[in-house]
Amino acid sequence: MRSLLLLSLIILAVVLDGETYSLSFGDQFTTDIILFNKTVVRRPIEYKSWNVNVDFPCGGSINNYTITVIYVYDNFLNGSGAEPSLLRGGVGASEVTINLSGEVGHGINSTIEIWGF
Ligand SMILES: *[C@@H]1O[C@H](CO)[C@@H](O)[C@H](O)[C@H]1NC(C)=O
Ligand SMILES: *[C@@H]1O[C@H](CO)[C@@H](O)[C@H](O)[C@H]1NC(C)=O
Ligand SMILES: *[C@@H]1O[C@H](CO)[C@@H](O)[C@H](O)[C@H]1NC(C)=O
Numbered sequence: 001m002r003s004l005l006l007l008s009l010i011i012l013a014v015v016l017d018g019e020t021y022s023l024s025f026g027d028q029f030t031t032d033i034i035l036f037n038k039t040v041v042r043r044p045i046e047y048k049s050w051n052v053n054v055d056f057p058c059g060g061s062i063n064n065y066t067i068t069v070i071y072v073y074d075n076f077l078n079g080s081g082a083e084p085s086l087l088r089g090g091v092g093a094s095e096v097t098i099n100l101s102g103e104v105g106h107g108i109n110s111t112i113e114i115w116g117f
């Protein structure tokens with residue numbers, strides 16, 4: 001029983017390890033236009049992890065469009081990239097803050113695409 005549990009934990013770990021953190025929020029419509037497209041790159045730092053907040057619209061500008069979909073592509077295809085989460089705003093709003101949370105000892109290379117109408 002114990003070895004079975006251990007085995008399933010190992011299998012789970014392998015499956016999770018092979019995962020990339022690409023993620024999308026919302027649904028895209030053909031009439032949507034691209035509002036934002038940015039690639040965030042950070043170099044790895046030993047024993048440290050990156051925690052980057054990306055704001056749309058950035059610094060003082062105003063966005064008059066409604067966000068319909070947000071794509072976050074993890075350009076590291078080996079599972080060591082940043083995990084995205086929404087801190088503020090998002091689909092249906094006109095602003096969003098995305099948190100990119102990297103892994104200890106690894107860099108970040110994530111592309112954020114925001115579409116709206
Ligand atoms: C966003 O930028 C990436 C890389 O610069 C590019 O590959 C992609 O086609 C762009 N997306 C759009 C919708 O323009
Ligand atoms: C956004 O809307 C405001 C108020 O209607 C307007 O003054 C501004 O020019 C608009 N900005 C853009 C980029 O369309
Ligand atoms: C980040 O990922 C993009 C897309 O795969 C790639 O073109 C670019 O060279 C990468 N940047 C760095 C600094 O590795």
Ligand SMILES: *[C@@H]1O[C@H](CO)[C@@H](O)[C@H](O)[C@H]1NC(C)=O
Nearest residue numbers: 075076077078079080106107
């Ligand atoms: C994952 O890929 C990135 C980009 O190719 C690389 O910098 C990083 O060291 C890789 N991570 C692992 C654990 O292999």
Ligand SMILES: *[C@@H]1O[C@H](CO)[C@@H](O)[C@H](O)[C@H]1NC(C)=O
Nearest residue numbers: 051052053085087099100101
């Ligand atoms: C970003 O997300 C990570 C992981 O959930 C969290 O630890 C961190 O505090 C967040 N950063 C900010 C600025 O909220």
